[in-house]
Amino acid sequence: MRVEIWSDINCPWCYIGKARFEKALERFPHREDVEIVHRSFELDPTAPAEARPVVPLIAAKYGIGLDRAEAAEQGIAASARDEGLTYRTEGRDAANSFDMHRLLHFAEEHGRRAQLLDVLYRANFADERSAFAPGRLLELAVEAGLDAGAAAHVLADRTAYADAVREDEATASAMGATGVPFFVFDRRLGVSGAQPPATFTAALEQAWDSRVPVPLLTGADTTAESCGPDGCALP
Template sequence: MRVEIWSDIACPWCYIGKARFEKGLAAFAHREDVEVVHRSFELNPNLPKGVTAPVIDTLAKKYGRTLDEARAMEEHVASNARSEGLEYRTEGRDSGNTFDIHRLLHLARERGRQNELLDLAYRANFAEERSVFDAETLVRLGVEAGLDEAEVKAVLADESAYADAVRAEEREAAELGANGVPFFVLDRRYGVSGGQPAEVFTQALEQAWQGRVLQPIGGAADTAAPACDADGTCEV
């Protein structure tokens, strides 16, 4: 059975949702028979490449909040991350265009290192003082994930490399009815949206395995869960 996960490295609920899904998968009896594929979804595709801004400032401006209120929003998300055993910095993080990261993740998928690169990118973005929006950092992350340095540099230097593949997956997400991430598609029949609790994912996997209808693709699981919308808005 294949599980496809649409996500964006800039989405905190994707970071949290991945950890929760993996806990749910670990409790699934047929976990060894599940193939997980991560697919592309940009929350802010119109952000100029190479331009970054502090996350706290971006949140304050987007929601019309004070900087202290924006910090409180980040701390709420951080508490959810930490409850899953994830590190999360509420200060010193940047926001920016993630298209190059998605292109590099396609290379990593072809080389069998996609999950490794995704974990490193999430950690760099949310837990470490490393910006994932510059080429030098992406090269280092690619090498740490086990990719060939020259190949990583070649992909980043060629803006057309994997660009069509990223756009195709984003169109596919829209066709499936995904208007936010994380978005999980089980066996191309059932959909679960948002950073659901681990037990919800276990139940979804069991029901998909048994062939029972959980939810049509494009819908959400019965329990509402926080997510990031296509306009870049993230629930807190």
């Protein structure tokens, strides 16, 4: 069985949703027969390359004060910590993620996509140093086990793997995905948002047993937290 996961490094609910899904997968009796494929999705393709502080971005996005934006970040951090994840609420920033997605496709060719994805999530949500600092992405690529020279060549060529990123995004759009995380099981069952592990368990079981196309998991919480073009769900 194949599970495709569309996500963006800028999306905190993707970070949390990945951990919740992995908890469900760990308990799934057929987990050795499940292929995980990570797909690209940019929450804001127009975002500038220069990093900007997250809290003011949240405040501007939702038209709320900085205090409420900070409280929202604290709420997301609490959800992350419930899953055993580190989440830094102060000094975090965001920027255009296109180069990250291009590098993830390069990493896939070398069997290191999962490793790079974990490194990028940790760098963006847990590390003190920004994932978007100059030269940082190349450092993270090497940390994930990629060759420094080859990774630098990919980053220098803005066309490298660009089509692969756009193809992932076009596929998500064709499936009706408007936000992430978005999980698709054998192209027959879709689960949107950072659902609880129990929901992912039900999805794995239903997808494994089902031979009839089903658009959405019956009983899933359609309001589960996710991130979309208009922003991320606030606690």
